[in-house]
Amino acid sequence: MSATRVLVLNSGSSSVKYQLLDMRDSSRLAAGLVERIGEETSRIRHTPLASGGETRESVGPVADHEAALKAVAEELSRDGLGLDSPELAAIGHRVVHGGRTFTEPTVIDDTVLAEIERLIPLAPLHNPANLTGIRTARALRPDLPQVAVFDTAFHTTMPEPAARYALDVATADEHRIRRYGFHGTSHAYVSRATARLLGKAPEDVNVIVLHLGNGASASAVRGGRCVDTSMGLTPLEGLVMGTRSGDVDPAVIFHLARVGGMSIDEIDTLLNKKSGLIGLCGDNDMREIRRRIDAADEEAKLAFDIYIHRLKKYIGAYCAVLGRVDAIAFTAGVGENASEVREAAVAGLETLGLAVDGALNAVRGDEPRLVSPADARVKVAVVPTDEELEIAAQAYALVKK
Known part of the structure; x- marks a missing residue:
């Protein structure tokens, strides 16, 4: 059987949200959340959707994002859905800011990582956490394609009159000041789903x-x-x-x-x-x-x-x-x-x-x-x-x- 599963990770500053999907029918196999990472009262909530099992919760220290992803892998393994599964085709990462560089989903390599890091000043609260999740996942499965999907990508089709502020052009360009937009994955999904509805x-x-x-x-x-x-x-x-x-x-x-x-x-x-x-x-x-x-x-x-x-x-x-x-x-x-x-x-x-x-x-x-x-x-x-x-x-x- 060819690999058809994708693990989606959304890494925040103190949390990791995840879902495992089978793209043959877009079904959800598992979903969960690790929150309060770095605290004594970290919480892990995992729901094995494929088996219809009950949500499992545990409270205890999760030191960092590496420990959080290892906990996610353990929860998935308990349901026979581990990260070592040959059916896992990729890990998809939500990345908030792709600037003007990333206009579509991108397979992550060292060059891509460096560019996401360079964009941190445009998203200082989000891109560092996204990077942490990516690096941790790459360390756990270095052989697996890791894909960055950017919140800003859908909006990169905006024409210049909509994307530009009426600022001094040299200053704006030097500091990468323009309208990027966010929630792009939601806007992309909903606009297409609305067309289908019509x-x-x-x-x-x-x-x-x-x-x-x-x-x-x-x-x-x-x-x-x-x-x-x-x-x-x-x-x-x-x-x-x-x-x-x-x-x-x-x-x-x-x-x-x-x-x-x-x-x-x-x-x-x-x-x-x-x-x-x-x-x-x-x-x-x-x-x-x-x-x-x-x-x-x-x-x-x-x-x-x-x-x-x-x-x-x-x-x-x-x-x-x-x-x-x-x-x-x-x-x-x-x-x-x-x-x-x-x-x-x-x-x-x-x-x-x-x-x-x-x-x-x-x-x-x-x-x-x-x-x-x-x-x-x-x-x-x-x-x-x-x-x-x-x-x-x-x-x-x-x-x-």
Whole structure:
């Protein structure tokens, strides 16, 4: 039997998420998480999906990422799915930032590793952790293809007018300042899944994808290619998020430094961790915000209204960018589950062909579905994202060429 399995690794600064998939039918064989790496209270959670077994959990010190991946290998081995299996075709790694260098999935070698390291200043919180996971996995299986799939890659098709900031060109080029975009694997997956839902090929469909989770981003996808996206040099730009501000006047930073006496690090923390919904009302969970609104909490209502106002602005802008819009797709935790957000986001946009059917929008489900009226000019869809499957599919397609 030829090798058809792909292990997907998402290495964070103190965690490793993983899934093992069989690409013959895209089925999941196992999934799990190692969190609080480096602490005495590290936790390992493993679910053997292929056998339908119960989730196993253990708590105890996991010293570093090498120990974490060895623990993952042991858990998989207990289910007969070990890293030494000849059925394992590749390990796919999520890498947050690929800059302008990496526009597609890439087999990792020393040169690729060096370039990912060179890009650390553009993603100082993420690329180092991604690198640690890659190096550890290569040490465990040096004979196995390791594939990097980059969050930024899908957005590298943006034309220069969308990707460039109106900064001095020499300064921008020297410091690699441009709009890169993120959540690319999600936007790629959802835009194609939306085309399938409409019964069309991706190249025949224009889609606005709204990835709404704790982090949130929008993209304009024309014929399967991203032509604009809301996140920029970093994931801070764009929509109102759980803890990130999204768009602000850049002079706010100068004002906080000069008048507020705040340091650059303090402002960074404010905009990334203490703003967005949590800064507006003290909660970043949309379910809790909606509960508070139902209880007549004005602070929560204002936070929700600000969130929706920004979302509408991007929907309108991307309708203008695309010219013709066939569908708007909501995805990720909020997009898939918060019917109130979907309803509010398109309310008043009937002249753009947008509306939701109240009954359809209220239905919850795990499958892609339309929530717009049957005669709607622009379809409104709910499309569950699957970034792990997207990474596995890209990695497998590359190594099987």
